Amino acid sequence: MDFELGPAGETALRLMFTETPQPALTRMLLEIENQAKQRFGRTLTDSVVGYTTLTLFFSASALERDRTEAWLREQVEGMTLTDIADHEPPEADVVLPVLYHPSVAPDLEWLADDRNLGIDDVISLHSDTVYFAYATGFAPGFCYLGSLAKALRTPRLSTPRAAVPAGAVAIADAQTAVYPCESPGGWRLIGACPELLFDLNSKPPSRLAVGATVRFEPVSESDFRALGGVIP
Amino acid sequence: MNSLLIHKAGIASSVQDTGRFGALSIGIPPSGAMDRPALMSGQHQLGHRNDEAAIEMAYADFAATLTEASDIVVTGAPVSLRINQRPVRPAGVHHIEAGQTLEIKATNQGVYSYLHLSGGIITALQLDSRSTSPREGIGGLDGGFLKDGDTLPVGACGKTTRPADPHVTIKHQRTVLALRFVAGFQFNDFADEAIKQLLAEEFVVTAKANRMGVTLSGVHLLSGITALYSEATCYGAIQVPPDGNPIILLNDRQTVGGYPKPGAVISSDCLRLAQSRPGQRVRFALCSPDEADRIGWLEQHYLETRLRDIH
Numbered sequence: 001m002d003f004e005l006g007p008a009g010e011t012a013l014r015l016m017f018t019e020t021p022q023p024a025l026t027r028m029l030l031e032i033e034n035q036a037k038q039r040f041g042r043t044l045t046d047s048v049v050g051y052t053t054l055t056l057f058f059s060a061s062a063l064e065r066d067r068t069e070a071w072l073r074e075q076v077e078g079m080t081l082t083d084i085a086d087h088e089p090p091e092a093d094v095v096l097p098v099l100y101h102p103s104v105a106p107d108l109e110w111l112a113d114d115r116n117l118g119i120d121d122v123i124s125l126h127s128d129t130v131y132f133a134y135a136t137g138f139a140p141g142f143c144y145l146g147s148l149a150k151a152l153r154t155p156r157l158s159t160p161r162a163a164v165p166a167g168a169v170a171i172a173d174a175q176t177a178v179y180p181c182e183s184p185g186g187w188r189l190i191g192a193c194p195e196l197l198f199d200l201n202s203k204p205p206s207r208l209a210v211g212a213t214v215r216f217e218p219v220s221e222s223d224f225r226a227l228g229g230v231i232p
Numbered sequence: 233m234n235s236l237l238i239h240k241a242g243i244a245s246s247v248q249d250t251g252r253f254g255a256l257s258i259g260i261p262p263s264g265a266m267d268r269p270a271l272m273s274g275q276h277q278l279g280h281r282n283d284e285a286a287i288e289m290a291y292a293d294f295a296a297t298l299t300e301a302s303d304i305v306v307t308g309a310p311v312s313l314r315i316n317q318r319p320v321r322p323a324g325v326h327h328i329e330a331g332q333t334l335e336i337k338a339t340n341q342g343v344y345s346y347l348h349l350s351g352g353i354i355t356a357l358q359l360d361s362r363s364t365s366p367r368e369g370i371g372g373l374d375g376g377f378l379k380d381g382d383t384l385p386v387g388a389c390g391k392t393t394r395p396a397d398p399h400v401t402i403k404h405q406r407t408v409l410a411l412r413f414v415a416g417f418q419f420n421d422f423a424d425e426a427i428k429q430l431l432a433e434e435f436v437v438t439a440k441a442n443r444m445g446v447t448l449s450g451v452h453l454l455s456g457i458t459a460l461y462s463e464a465t466c467y468g469a470i471q472v473p474p475d476g477n478p479i480i481l482l483n484d485r486q487t488v489g490g491y492p493k494p495g496a497v498i499s500s501d502c503l504r505l506a507q508s509r510p511g512q513r514v515r516f517a518l519c520s521p522d523e524a525d526r527i528g529w530l531e532q533h534y535l536e537t538r539l540r541d542i543h
Contacts, residue, residue: 007416009466009496010524014416021461045253050488051461057256060499061532065521135462137488140259140368144462181369198258200358200370206258 092215099224104192141180141198143208160186194229240295247372252361270308274348276539279392284352285362309342324396351387412519417493423456452476468497
């Protein structure tokens with residue numbers, strides 16, 4: 001497999017594969033991350049798995065660049081994508097309830113009209129897929145989920161909304177996500193999830209992590225309220 | 233318990249220690265003091281040993297009183313300091329009696345100053361740090377910048393104080409600040425012309441500068457790179473969005489990003505950049521990873537030798 005290995009600033013190393021993003025690649029990056037955690041212990045202060053990258057952060061002055069690079073190269077060279085079982089899970093790791101209704105989803109009707117679909121079609125297209133978590137970031141607990149059905153793919157808003165509410169279920173390009181907390185955002189909003197996705201007092205604080213599989217379960221307005229959801 | 237009553241908070245004051253580690257993977261930046269040596273200098277002078285948190289002030293315009301007597305130190309960007317309306321020389325440890333008014337005002341140099349109180353600010357630890365990440369609403373006092381009327385809990389006044397530490401991150405601001413950077417990320421994919429301009433042209437610090445990053449203006453860099461998969465950012469990363477104005481990412485950066493990056497500025501130059509005001513001229517220069525390691529090691533050694541007892 002082709003890869004690049006090099007510095008990401010003074011104290012981090014970055015490994016990037018030239019493959020297209022796919023669950024097997026993410027699982028491989030997670031496996032290398034796991035081995036690095038065991039190998040380097042506390043001198044590895046942080047690590048981030050992106051779509052095609054693994055970035056390892058070391059405590060200042062503890063990075064033995066040449067030895068660490070050589071070690072990483074050795075791990076990667078021994079691996080191929082086929083080593084990583086790419087089984088489609090029968091059921092998702094996480095099932096999130098979603099209310100798909102214009103009262104909580106300002107772009108739902110627009111999307112249905114734009115695609116010549118009924119709202120029910122949009123709902124089943126979005127909730128029939130088991131999504132894979134490729135990356136986290138943007139906000140605490142925000143997880144980039146792929147891949148969205150082709151019929152629903154849509155560009156971001158040209159002007160982002162100043163405030164997207166917590167729990168908003170959103171789509172952009174080939175991705176979908178749930179906003180864990182209120183923040184500005186340019187994704188199209190097609191539903192609302194009543195569950196808390198990020199809580200610093202939980203362990204782990206984030207419901208979703210890279211490598212998780214996720215499915216959305218349509219719920220009624222009364223179930224949404226019963227689960228703690230609020231309809232403005 | 234001792235409390236600090238804030239009468240005037242200023243534009244961007246927050247509780248900061250050296251920041252948190254290990255939270256990038258859940259989307260939370262390290263945050264922490266923008267001028268770490270200034271934070272550590274104050275911790276040293278007050279005999280702090282446990283990364284006690286201080287108040288970071290951008291362009292300080294701050295006034296407060298304490299409910300009990302304590303020792304204080306102000307470090308970082310130079311300030312004028314008044315205790316009960318009486319001007320005092322800012323350097324070194326000052327004893328403040330309960331109820332005395334403390335006023336700190338920026339001078340014409342630098343950006344970030346630090347008010348340290350003996351015993352530290354003791355807001356709750358979150359993810360092992362008291363540092364505020366305002367965008368995420370984590371740490372500090374309710375996760376946000378400090379406001380007029382806020383009250384902060386302060387630790388018990390310690391017995392140890394040390395002589396004034398002469399360290400200042402920006403003693404004499406340079407006419408043109410060097411930003412040495414390690415090539416990485418998409419360096420090899422950048423258009424040759426953009427790399428040539430990055431290395432040859434001068435840029436200027438704009439008013440779009442805060443704890444997340446510093447936006448520069450100058451020649452517009454056209455990377456020629458259109459689509460990228462989001463990946464981890466790092467401290468000092470030179471992010472080049474489509475408008476061509478580079479942004480140097482700092483403590484409160486987003487943990488991942490999809491804009492092309494030709495490399496990352498080394499931390500010692502990031503500190504000076506963070507303390508630079510709009511209009512400061514800067515110039516980029518390549519720095520090999522080995523050279524960056526050496527500079528990092530020397531600066532760490534210098535800091536540890538000067539402040540022998542802490543951390």
